[in-house]
Ligand SMILES: NC(=O)C1=CN([C@@H]2O[C@H](COP(=O)(O)OP(=O)(O)OC[C@H]3O[C@@H](n4cnc5c(N)ncnc54)[C@H](OP(=O)(O)O)[C@@H]3O)[C@@H](O)[C@H]2O)C=CC1
């Protein structure tokens with residue numbers, strides 16, 4: 162397919178990190194003959210070495226890419242997008258198509274509009290998964306920002322090699338939806354990690370954090386902390402809508418906690434019930450649950466605790482607060498599945514599981530109100546949720562990095578194992594992504 166284009170079109174990627182390499186390799190494997198990539202000039206020799214023996218061409222910097230390529234993708238840190246496009250954008254070949262892969266589109270399209278010559282087309286994209294995940298069936302957002310239909314057609318041909326589910330959105334729609342699908346999800350898992358660290362807990366050693374949906378919490382939190390901090394910082398701090406949503410999440414956590422410690426059972430139950438009805442009440446009778454059964458999740462444990470000792474009740478404050486947050490923001494997460502990432506799907510899956518399983522929800526509510534032995538965990542969760550929300554609203558990338566790295570260091574010995582288990586979990590949950 163597209164044999165002529167594959168021989169003649171020059172594809173270019175600026176930024177040879179995880180995503181840039183993943184794009185270059187996938188395109189080259191699909192038969193695109195002219196795939197070009199660069200990173201920073203000081204990394205030229207090492208990147209060249211990494212691509213030795215492949216047909217991918219490595220260049221010293223973005224000027225080389227800009228001057229020769231017909232399709233160009235900036236795959237750099239969101240924080241640097243303005244500076245990098247400012248530098249190389251003006252050298253773009255006449256009539257080329259340019260876009261970015263950053264996880265937040267407002268700063269990206271602003272930079273492209275500002276620095277690219279007017280005869281250049283702007284079509285951005287965003288794969289809704291990390292570089293280690295099979296792209297087949299995962300959402301791939303395409304943003305035709307300033308381009309002819311003919312150029313869009315060419316971009317769709319180029320991106321077809323991922324076999325992803327293409328969704329067309331504007332930059333604004335993208336940022337509104339991903340604030341929920343990604344930024345709040347990450348905030349919840351980041352909070353779990355820093356709360357465990359604050360309590361000096363390795364959760365896989367504790368009965369109330371092992372088995373079933375607890376395994377998702379532990380694996381996903383560790384997966385995030387084992388990745389690059391700038392990905393999470395960029396999409397939270399540089400997206401103004403993300404800030405509002407993360408702030409509401411922290412507020413929901415704190416409000417619920419205040420009702421819990423005063424044992425105001427009626428109000429607490431009413432608030433959880435109303436939120437649950439708002440989010441899940443409209444589901445059709447034949448709705449297929451995202452997770453079929455939480456027993457499936459038992460096999461994704463990092464724990465060595467025997468199964469029969471598992472399952473002591475947990476308040477699931479993180480999940481109750483998520484549903485409360487969606488309710489307060491009047492936001493239906495099912496409408497956002499168009500931008501789902503594997504981690505969001507997992508998060509939705511366990512939330513849906515809890516709220517549609519009345520016995521489990523009752524146990525969680527009871528534990529939240531009356532089990533004093535888990536209060537220290539919930540108290541740290543409240544503190545850390547507010548800490549992350551403040552860190553995002555202060556807008557300091559450096560502050561975010563410090564918070565992130567402190568917790569990452571605490572968990573680092575477990576990363577190798579959690580990555581393997583996390584990959585299996587993502588493969589399981591992605592099986593019916595498109596359904
Ligand atoms: N990782 C993920 O799961 C996903 C990430 N994204 C987004 O894609 C983008 C890239 O992410 P990812 O690949 O993970 O990050 P990486 O940090 O792995 O890659 C970014 C690369 O760009 C390089 N770079 C920085 N400035 C320049 C420059 N002036 N010229 C050439 N190269 C430069 C960086 O170098 P250095 O490290 O020295 O700064 C780095 O090697 C980010 O915006 C991220 O938000 C999108 C989807 C998924």
Ligand SMILES: O=C(O)C(=O)Cc1ccc(O)cc1
Pocket residue numbers: 263264288289290291343385392396502503504505
């Ligand atoms: O699945 C997730 O949320 C991830 O953490 C991976 C990820 C990170 C950044 C993106 O822009 C898209 C996907």
